[in-house]
Amino acid sequence: MLFLQSSFASTYAPLCFIGKENKIMKMSVLQEINPNVRNMKPLEYSILAGRLSQIKEELRQGVKKPYQEVLDVYMGDPHKGGVKPLSFVRQVLAACLYPQLVNSSKLPADVRQRAQRLLGRCDGGSVGKGQTLIRVSEFITRRDGGVPSNPENIFLSPGSQWSLSILHVLLNPESSPRNGVLSPVPCHNTTTMSVTGLGAVVVPYYLSEEQGWELQVEELHRAMESAKGVCNPIALYIVNPGNPDGHVQSRKSMQEVIRFVSERKLFLLADEVYQDYVFGENSEFVSYKRVLSEMGPPLSDTVELASFHSASKGWMGECGLRTGYMELVNLDPAVMKHIFTMFSTDTCAPVLGQIALDLMLNPPQPGEPSYPLYHMETQNIKNTLAGNGKRAVEVVNSLPGLCCQPLEGGAFAFPKVYLPPSFIQKAKEAGLEPDTFYCSRLLDEAGLLVGPGTEYGQKEGTYHIRFCILTSAEIMEEVLTRLTCFHKQFMKDFS
Secondary structure (H helix, E strand, O other), rough: OEEEEEOHHHHHEEEEEEEEOOEEEEEEEOOOHHHHHHHHOHHHHHHHHHHHHHHHHHHHHOOOOOOOEEEOOOOOOOOOOOOOOOOHHHHHHHHHHOOOHOOOOOOOOHHHHHHHHHHHHHHHOOOOOOOOOOHHHHHHHHOOOOOOOOOOOOEEEEEHHHHHHHHHOOOOOOOOOEEEEEEEEEHHHHHHHHHOOOOOOEEEEOEHHHHEOOOOOHHHHHHHOOOOOOOOEEEEEEOOOOOOOOOOOOOHHHHHHHHHHHHHHHHEEOOOOOOOOEEOOOOOOOOOHHHHHHHOOOHHHOOEEEEEEEEEOOOOOOHHHHEEEEEEEEOOOHHHHHHHHHHHHHOOOOOHHHHHHHHHHOOOOOOOOOOOHHHHHHHHHHHHHHHHHHHHHHOOOOOOEEEOOOOOOEEEOEEEOOOOHHHHHHHHHHOOOHHHHHHHHHHHHHHOOOEEEOOOOOOOOEEEEEEEOOOOHHHHHHHHHHHHHHHHHHHHHOO
8 A cells, every 4th residue: 555645744634545446545634643632622612603704704795684793702802892902011012113112202201111121131122033031020929928939930931821831741641540630610621622632631620600619629529539540630720710700719718729739749730810800899819829828838838839820811911912921839840950941942922922921010100100091091991890790790690591600800701591401402403512502593693702611611411601791891781782682582482
């Protein structure tokens, strides 16, 4: 049998071979790639995205619909949702890209000084010639009330999800039984996909929806028991504030988690990218590193921790600049050497993203020219987010068959939706998950794009939708109006 293969075939194209009858036949490249990648579940978004493109094209062609434009609140991009970028950030970025502005009186003095200082850290004084140096450790120390942060333990990356490459060090693909990672349900889908793609087992632990999506340590113990005979759990992944659930952990809860990972000898992965988005009346963000330090020895000296943050989130919302950081705590120096080696082989974070990260970590201070406007803009975002969260819960809970827990932080609402048996049967006939089918109907009939709960995980027999609340107040009202009109008619049609 003769194989015909171009130089790109093994990666990009199907393999071809000549069979006994001298006919060219195709063999799927999927037979050649990593089986762990084949096991990664496709995103439900791909189903909705195809229909979204069709609807937009139909609207451009003048097809009459009950709406004139689609409202997309699937992702957490605040600028897409009508939230204006921070003036200080965009001014500094503009001056760094066009250095002539550094000498222009059109920009505030502190903007020009910051741009000049950042350009001075770049190779050749240009954002196009290498990387700048961001002082992340100073921010972490301030945030954590003086708990010291070692710059040698901080790594910049092209986004917080990329930072999860730390799993390459933690997980052994040849381990028997396989390694496992305890992950929350619900949870952002890219995280569980990363774990699966590395050949590890996702061990779900369920957040308590009835208790406002609280993490209960008893559930962590149950998850560990469920892993027996299946895999060897080596890490626990936490999202705080929660995505998509909007829960903010208390100090007590965090202390219980830290004791649990110490007892079970697990590595703690703390995703804290929404730490600026806390608006619940009795809620406060405290980092896992700070709580660990305050608990004192031996825990503070032994529990291994990686925490993540990103310029895509927080007041910045600069999703397109793709830069975040990871801080490691209590890792063995021998292991750190391998981590340095691994990170040195990857492309560094984009320079503009690094600049944005610096501006997030070191914003204007009282007395500086840009501070009054910066303070007003960030307070407006916080007030809008809190108002949208309260309004979303109020409207959703007024609708039959919908129920949303109070929101304390984060950028999303994740209400439960009751789907009648007749609708579930129609979804099966369409070959779709029931909540994906619901989202598809919502997109078609109301021009509103939201995410199905099945993409983030949910208890069997329950269904949810996720939508971003980090929008302008006007857009949020339109989102809730469209959801209300659609859902009321939906319940009439299927009840």
